[in-house]
Each structure stands twice: as C-alpha cells, then as structure tokens.
Amino acid sequence: MSAALDQAAEERAESIRMIRDSAAGLAPRGGDRKRIRALRFEAPGFDAGVLRQMGEQGWIGLRVPEERGGAGLGMSEFCAVAEELGAALAPEPLVGAALSARLLSAVGAEAPLARLLSGEALVLTAWQEAAGRLDVPGTADAPRLFIGQAGGAEAFLVPVREGDGLSLRLQPRAGADLTLEKTQDGGFFGTLRPSGGESLGTVAVAEVEDALDEAALGTAAYLLGVADQAFTVTLDYLRTRQQFGKPIGSFQALQHRAADLKIQLALTRASIESAAATLDREGSPRAARRAAVSRAKARASDTAMLVTKQSIQLHGGIGYTDEADISLYLRKTMVLFNQFGPAALHRRRFAAEAREEEA
Amino acid sequence: MSQSAEMSSAGTNWDALSDEEFRAEVRRFVESEYPAELRNPQHRLHWEQGQAWFEKVKAKGWVAPGWPRELGGMGLSAAKQIILIEEYERHGVARLPDHGVIMLGPLLIRFGTEAQRSRFLPRILAGEDIWCQGYSEPGAGSDLASLRTEAVLDGDHYVVNGQKIWTTLATDANWIFCLVRTDKTAKKQEGISFLLIDMKTPGVTVRPIINLGLHDEFCEVFFDNVRVPRENLVGQPNKGWSMAKALLGFERIFLGSPRQSGYALGRLKNLAERMGVFDEPDFQERYTRLRLDLEDHKALYETYVAILRRGESLGPDVSMLKLHQAELFQRITEVMMDIAGENAGLLEPMGGNRDLHPSGQFIEARPTTIYGGSSEIQRGILAKNVLELPG
Numbered sequence: 117m118s119a120a121l122d123q124a125a126e127e128r129a130e131s132i133r134m135i136r137d138s139a140a141g142l143a144p145r146g147g148d149r150k151r152i153r154a155l156r157f158e159a160p161g162f163d164a165g166v167l168r169q170m171g172e173q174g175w176i177g178l179r180v181p182e183e184r185g186g187a188g189l190g191m192s193e194f195c196a197v198a199e200e201l202g203a204a205l206a207p208e209p210l211v212g213a214a215l216s217a218r219l220l221s222a223v224g225a226e227a228p229l230a231r232l233l234s235g236e237a238l239v240l241t242a243w244q245e246a247a248g249r250l251d252v253p254g255t256a257d258a259p260r261l262f263i264g265q266a267g268g269a270e271a272f273l274v275p276v277r278e279g280d281g282l283s284l285r286l287q288p289r290a291g292a293d294l295t296l297e298k299t300q301d302g303g304f305f306g307t308l309r310p311s312g313g314e315s316l317g318t319v320a321v322a323e324v325e326d327a328l329d330e331a332a333l334g335t336a337a338y339l340l341g342v343a344d345q346a347f348t349v350t351l352d353y354l355r356t357r358q359q360f361g362k363p364i365g366s367f368q369a370l371q372h373r374a375a376d377l378k379i380q381l382a383l384t385r386a387s388i389e390s391a392a393a394t395l396d397r398e399g400s401p402r403a404a405r406r407a408a409v410s411r412a413k414a415r416a417s418d419t420a421m422l423v424t425k426q427s428i429q430l431h432g433g434i435g436y437t438d439e440a441d442i443s444l445y446l447r448k449t450m451v452l453f454n455q456f457g458p459a460a461l462h463r464r465r466f467a468a469e470a471r472e473e474e475a
Numbered sequence: 476m477s478q479s480a481e482m483s484s485a486g487t488n489w490d491a492l493s494d495e496e497f498r499a500e501v502r503r504f505v506e507s508e509y510p511a512e513l514r515n516p517q518h519r520l521h522w523e524q525g526q527a528w529f530e531k532v533k534a535k536g537w538v539a540p541g542w543p544r545e546l547g548g549m550g551l552s553a554a555k556q557i558i559l560i561e562e563y564e565r566h567g568v569a570r571l572p573d574h575g576v577i578m579l580g581p582l583l584i585r586f587g588t589e590a591q592r593s594r595f596l597p598r599i600l601a602g603e604d605i606w607c608q609g610y611s612e613p614g615a616g617s618d619l620a621s622l623r624t625e626a627v628l629d630g631d632h633y634v635v636n637g638q639k640i641w642t643t644l645a646t647d648a649n650w651i652f653c654l655v656r657t658d659k660t661a662k663k664q665e666g667i668s669f670l671l672i673d674m675k676t677p678g679v680t681v682r683p684i685i686n687l688g689l690h691d692e693f694c695e696v697f698f699d700n701v702r703v704p705r706e707n708l709v710g711q712p713n714k715g716w717s718m719a720k721a722l723l724g725f726e727r728i729f730l731g732s733p734r735q736s737g738y739a740l741g742r743l744k745n746l747a748e749r750m751g752v753f754d755e756p757d758f759q760e761r762y763t764r765l766r767l768d769l770e771d772h773k774a775l776y777e778t779y780v781a782i783l784r785r786g787e788s789l790g791p792d793v794s795m796l797k798l799h800q801a802e803l804f805q806r807i808t809e810v811m812m813d814i815a816g817e818n819a820g821l822l823e824p825m826g827g828n829r830d831l832h833p834s835g836q837f838i839e840a841r842p843t844t845i846y847g848g849s850s851e852i853q854r855g856i857l858a859k860n861v862l863e864l865p866g
Contacts, residue, residue: 157822244817246816247750247815247816247817247818248750248814248815248816248817249816261817262816262817297821297822297823298821298822298823299820299821299822300820300821300822300834300838301820305817305820305821358614359616359617359618359621360617360618360621361621364617367851369851369854369855370851421809421812425841428687428841429841429844429845429849429850432616432617432845432849433611433616433640433641433693433842433845433846435845436686436687436693436841436842436845437684437685437686437687437693438684438685438686438687438689439684439685443687446687446841447687450812450819450820450834450837451819451820452820453812453819454812454813454815454816454817454819454820455817455820458813458816459813460757460813
C-alpha cells in the first residue's frame with residue numbers, strides 16, 4: 117500500500133519535472149532578454165506566435181478536463197509552468213488565458229474554448245471592477261479594469277450578475293470600447309466598457325471565485341520564478357563585482373542579506389507547493405483551499421517585491437539603469453504583485469477562511 | 476527684467492531679514508514667478524526646460540544662496556538656506572542642474588585660486604557654464620578612491636584618459652569637474668587630483684544612460700587623450716581626495732533633507748484618499764508611523780542645521796541623516812505601492828494626475844540608497860568612524 121503510494125508520488129513528481137523542462141525549453145531561464153525588450157511598450161506587448169506555441173504545448177488548457185480538450189492536469193503542474201515563465205519574464209498572458217479556458221470549459225462553450233486552447237484566439241476574462249480586489253460583483257455596465265495584455269485579445273469574457281449566479285458574456289474585441297494603458301514591464305492594462313455580447317451560460321459565483329484562486333496561485337508561482345531568477349542573477353553579481361579589492365559578495369553585510377533573501381524564497385516555494393497540493397487533493401474543504409491560496413499569494417507578493425528591490429540595491433548604480441537586465445525583474449514584479457489580490461487582501465482572507473475552517 | 480531691478484534685487488541683504496520675513500518673501504517669489512507647468516516634475520529638469528525659471532532666479536540674485544555676497548551669492552545663513560529649500564519644496568520647485576552652485580562654487584571659494592574664482596564663479600551665476608560632476612567610474616563606485624581615469628602632465632597640459640559614470644545631466648553641461656589619478660604609485664587616496672575640464676575639448680564624449688524611470692538623467696563621459704590646461708587643477712596636485720571629502724558632509728545634509736520624504740508623504744495621503752483607504756485603521760497605523768518618522772527626522776535634521784548655523788563643520792555622523800531620509804522615502808513609496816492595487820503597475824500617473832503616480836515615486840526612491848554613498852557605505856562609516864567598532 118505504502119509502496120504504491122510512493123510510486124504514485126514518484127510518478128507525479130516525474131510528470132511535474134517533465135512539464136517544467138518543457139516550459140524551460142520554450143522560455144529558457146535567463147534566456148532571451150532581447151525578445152523581452154523588443155516586445156516592451158509596443159501593443160499588444162507579447163508575441164502571439166509564442167502564445168500559440170504555449171497552446172500547442174497544452175498549457176492554456178492544462179487545467180481543463182481531457183474530455184473538453186484540455187490536459188486535465190493539476191495545479192502542481194500549472195505552477196511549475198508558471199514559475200518557469202516567470203523566471204524567463206515571458207510576457208505572454210498564460211495565466212489570463214488559462215483563467216478564461218477554465219470558465220469557457222465550465223459553461224461548455226466548445227468553439228471559443230477550442231480556439232483559445234490552441235492559442236489561436238486569445239480570450240481574456242474581464243471580471244475586475246475595482247483596484248486591489250478579488251471579488252466579482254458582475255455589475256452589467258461597470259468598466260472592467262486591469263485586463264492584462266488586453267490589446268492581444270480577440271474577445272473578452274464578461275461575468276454579469278444573473279440571479280444567484282454569473283452569466284458569462286462573450287464580447288468580441290472588434291467594436292468594443294477598450295482603452296489600453298502601458299504598464300511598467302512594457303505590457304498593457306486594458307479597460308473595457310462592456311456592452312452586449314452573447315451569453316454563453318451561467319455559472320455559480322463560487323465557480324468564478326475558484327477559477328480566480330487558481331489564477332492567483334499561478335501568479336504567485338510566476339512571481340516566485342521572477343524572484344528566484346533575479347536572485348540567481350544577483351548572486352552572480354555578488355561573486356564577480358569587485359570593490360575594495362575583493363568580490364562584494366565577500367562582505368558580511370551583503371552575505372547576510374543574501375541569506376535572508378534565500379530564506380524568503382524557500383518559504384515561498386514551500387508555500388506554493390503546499391497550496392498546489394491542497395488544491396490537487398480531492399476532497400479538500402473549500403475554506404482550506406482558499407486559505408492555502410491566500411497564504412501562498414501573500415508570501416509570493418511580498419517575497420518578489422523584497423527580492424527584486426534588493427537585487428537592484430545589491431547591483432548598485434548599474435541596477436538603476438534600464439539597460440541592466442536586473443531592472444526587468446523589478447518592473448515585472450511591480451505589475452504582478454498586486455494582481456489577483458494584493459498581499460494584505462490575502463492575509464485578511466486567510467484569517468477569515470482559517471476561522472471558518474476551525475469553526 | 477530691467478537692469479535696475481536686477482541691481483536692486485541683487486544688492487539686498489537677504490540674511491538681514493527675520494526668518495518670517497524671509498519665508499514670506501520666498502513664498503511670494505515662487506508663487507508669482509515659478510512656472511506652474513514645472514511644479515513637481517516627474518524627472519530632473521534638463522537645462523532648457525528650466526532655463527526660463529533660472530532667468531527669474533538670476534534676476535532676483537538668488538542663484539547661489541550659500542555663497543558670500545561679495546562673490547555674488549545671497550550670503551544666507553544655514554537656517555535661511557533651509558527656509559529657502561522648505562519653501563521651494565512646498566511649492567514643488569524643481570531642482571535645476573546645480574552642481575556649479577552646490578558643489579564646485581564652495582570648493583573654489585575654499586580651495587581655488589583668485590584667478591579660478593574670478594574666471595568661473597561669475598559664469599556659474601550667469602548660467603553661462605553648466606557644471607556636472609565626474610567622480611564615479613564603472614570600477615569605482617562605493618570604492619571611489621580606486622578611480623582610474625588618469626591625468627598625465629605633458630608640458631602645460633594634463634592629458635586625460637578614462638571614463639566617468641552616473642554623471643548627472645552631463646548632456647546639459649559644458650564643464651565637468653573630475654577626480655583624476657595623477658600619481659599611480661601613491662596610496663590610492665593620495666594620488667588623486669581635482670581637475671576642471673571643458674567638455675568641448677576634443678576627445679570628450681557623452682553617452683546618456685536610460686534609468687529605471689526611463690529618463691536620461693545619468694550619463695557616461697569618456698575621455699580620450701583630452702588636453703586640459705594645467706591651470707585647471709584646483710588646489711595642490713594629489714590632494715583632490717581630501718578636498719572632495721570636505722564637500723561630502725554638505726552633500727549628505729542636502730540628501731538628508733526631509734524634502735523628498737515630506738513630498739512623498741503628501742502624495743501618499745492623496746493616493747490613500749483616492750483609493751478610499753485613508754480612514755482605515757490599518758492604513759492609519761502605517762501612515763502615522765511614517766508621519767512620526769518624518770517628524771523625528773525633521774527634528775534630527777534641525778540639530779544638524781544648528782551645527783552649521785553655529786559655523787561648525789559636520790562630522791561623519793551626518794551619514795545617519797542621509798541614510799534615514801533615503802530609507803524613509805523608500806518606505807513611504809512602498810506603502811503607496813501596497814495600497815494602489817493594480818495601479819502600482821501603471822507606467823504613467825493615474826488618470827494623468829501627477830500627484831497620483833505610485834510607480835513613478837517608487838522608482839524615484841530606489842536610487843536614493845545607492846547614490847551619494849550607498850546605505851551600505853553609510854552604515855560602514857557609522858560603525859567605524861562614529862561608533863569606533865573594531866575592524
């Protein structure tokens with residue numbers, strides 16, 4: 117019995133390793149900074165061809181059941197992919213696309229789902245009505261804010277309150293009232309003023325909330341990748357940059373700081389892996405799942421901000437230039453760390469969910 | 476501005492006014508003359524952007540607050556200079572390229588020859604020479620004394636070769652004051668001289684560096700066999716390090732001024748109100764903590780101002796001021812980022828309102844713990860030179 121369990125765990129670990137390797141293959145860590153820079157500040161802010169490759173790899177539909185055309189894999193696999201994309205600073209909106217895929221799958225919208233899963237036609241979910249929030253009021257005519265990389269979408273999925281549930285309306289990009297604002301990482305936030313659109317079906321509010329939780333955890337994993345790679349680059353700098361006749365990494369003040377950052381990175385990885393496992397475990401109570409996601413996202417947001425800020429400081433003057441790649445990690449963090457709930461929101465939510473679970 | 480008005484203004488003994496009168500005068504001046512579109516700019520102004528304002532300041536005779544009156548300055552006491560800074564800050568008056576006034580002028584007044592003073596000081600006051608500072612090099616940042624740009628005497632000229640970096644607004648400047656190595660055999664602090672270089676000399680090249688704020692405030696300056704007349708050396712050869720160090724205390728009190736943090740705290744309040752969190756207990760706790768940090772910082776700052784007011788010089792403990800200001804400024808902008816939600820990621824100010832630009836303020840605060848002696852260097856100074864710990 118125990119041997120069978122061990123074998124299952126081993127197989128699972130192997131599957132996560134494989135998917136991580138394939139993500140690193142498409143988006144190598146510390147790899148193609150030229151590509152990242154070339155895509156900055158030019159709409160849509162990412163490469164549609166690369167997003168299509170991600171679709172072909174099955175990542176957009178990673179969480180979609182196999183009978184709906186997805187890969188039917190777990191959050192552990194999804195987080196592995198997201199982390200690698202973060203380490204590579206990939207600007208393609210995989211987390212946003214996966215969120216829409218999960219919702220299109222929930223209402224059985226086969227045609228748009230198939231085109232989204234293949235990476236041909238990006239659908240982004242326009243759910244957010246206020247900054248720094250993770251709830252979905254579904255107000256019919258309220259502007260939908262902070263739609264990441266909206267300039268590359270073919271359509272938007274707009275949740276609109278209908279009775280106890282949320283009706284998912286598909287609104288084509290063509291003719292939509294959409295404005296784009298540049299973000300610090302070179303991408304774009306879209307604001308959509310919803311109008312019309314075809315209702316694809318209605319889902320429970322909890323269904324949308326759970327999908328957003330997966331996006332939050334995916335974002336946490338992406339942030340871990342960003343922070344981990346920034347740390348790697350910074351350690352290299354500490355080993356090679358010479359001042360006062362020796363590598364600056366030989367100064368104890370900087371050694372201790374690096375050690376402190378490592379502790380936060382280790383806590384973040386453990387938190388994300390345990391949250392993913394909680395979501396993947398059948399029968400986990402909903403309060404436990406939500407608490408786990410909040411714990412991981414709060415930690416990842418804080419860690420990514422701490423590590424990327426300190427990476428600039430430890431690079432000194434060169435860290436404050438745009439041409440030094442280390443700045444790209446801070447800029448990415450500035451855009452992502454508050455997405456799908458800032459750390460403070462998640463800490464409050466953790467407290468509430470943990471109380472419920474204990475009750 | 477007519478010649479006579481200029482004369483009468485420049486002849487005024489501003490230091491003779493009471494503090495209250497002087498404050499009112501500064502307030503009147505900036506409110507009536509400062510261009511509204513230049514209030515609180517997001518980036519350091521280039522010379523041409525600020526030139527119209529410079530002409531007003533020049534006409535008023537206020538270009539050089541700290542210089543003695545007989546050399547064309549305002550002859551202000553330290554206390555009145557603080558009032559000037561406070562009122563400029565309150566009104567959102569931008570810093571002009573001011574290395575000539577703040578750094579070079581005081582150096583020439585103290586260490587220069589009569590010929591150097593009469594040649595260079597009037598041109599700074601007239602806005603004819605714009606100076607930049609060539610200290611740091613790619614291999615000499617925190618370890619500034621290891622600088623390698625060298626000046627070799629060849630007849631009546633020094634021949635300069637090397638590279639400077641983090642040269643603020645070098646593209647605007649026509650002169651640069653540099654620390655250069657004139658003796659490679661001496662101990663590293665003892666082979667350094669202070670040299671004034673005309674940037675139009677053949678062999679000088681400037682390359683702007685785009686910073687994290689996507690602005691071209693910093694530059695690299697390259698020197699390729701640049702011939703500099705011998706009379707452009709300030710003070711004694713190989714004594715440049717101690718002269719430059721004499722100015723660092725002033726730089727640190729300038730960088731330790733509460734202006735950046737004070738401005739940022741005001742923007743934090745604007746942002747909190749806009750985000751609807753100002754009255755939340757969580758926010759109030761964090762905000763009040765920062766407010767008290769700022770109040771205490773101001774109180775500490777005042778004690779250093781008082782030292783200057785008594786005509787005494789600043790010790791190495793002034794590092795505390797620079798260090799605390801920089802880190803307080805950063806903490807304030809970090810709270811902005813926390814409460815802004817996704818707005819924290821926007822490149823431009825929210826809704827085009829420059830008062831609501833958390834990401835811009837956050838980025839602006841980043842280099843304050845790096846430039847003017849990093850926080851790591853300042854902590855080292857405190858540990859070794861103030862606390863006299865071993866090692």
